[in-house]
Structures are given as structure tokens and as C-alpha cells.
Amino acid sequence: MGTKKLYRSRTNKMLCGVCGGIGEYFNVDPTLIRLLFVIFGCTGSGVLAYIIAAIVIPQE
Template sequence: MATSTLVRPRQGKIIAGVCAGLADRFGVSRGLVRLAFVVFGLVGAGELAYIIAWIIMPKGD
């Protein structure tokens, strides 16, 4: 179920909750978002995008 805000959840996260927050916001599988970040990291700048999102995204309640 998609939420209307983009926040990092406090539960159900693996590292910082960036992928979980993005998946929850857009209503897609958390595993799919995590896989996309891994692939993007291998061929692009996934690590940099993750760190920037980690800094920008607020923590959820």
C-alpha cells in the first residue's frame, strides 16, 4: 500500500530504510527496489544516490 509521504521507516529496514521508504511511497516491492539499487550500484552511481537519499529523507514516526 503506497503512502503519501516519503520517509524512512523505523521498522522493516535493513540498513537505513531508504529502499523501504521508496518502496512504501510508490507501492512497489521492497525487494525490487533493493535489487534495483544493487544493479544501479554495479553499473552506475547507486551508492551515491543511496547516501544522498539517506541524508535527505526524514525518519518516519
């Protein structure tokens, strides 16, 4: 059994592919992940988390 790795998606992306990659990793619709980032983005923590994830998570 292969191990799963977290990557930014090249095919399912809006900005940097972070939400698409997280959705593929957890087998969840990326739209739900995007909604969570928007909800947390209202407080400012979602924007910071997205920027950090875009820098840290490697491209697929």
C-alpha cells in the same frame, strides 16, 4: 484524501530504511527497490544515490 509523504522506514529496513520507505511510498515490494540499487551500485551511481537519499529523506 491525505497526501503521501516519503519517509525512511523504521520497520522495513536493512541499512537506513531508504528502500523500505520508497517501496511503501510507491506500493512496491522493497526487495525490488533494493535490487535496483544493487544493479545501479555496480556503476557507483546507486551507492551515491543511496547515501544522498539516506541524508535527505527524513526518518518516519
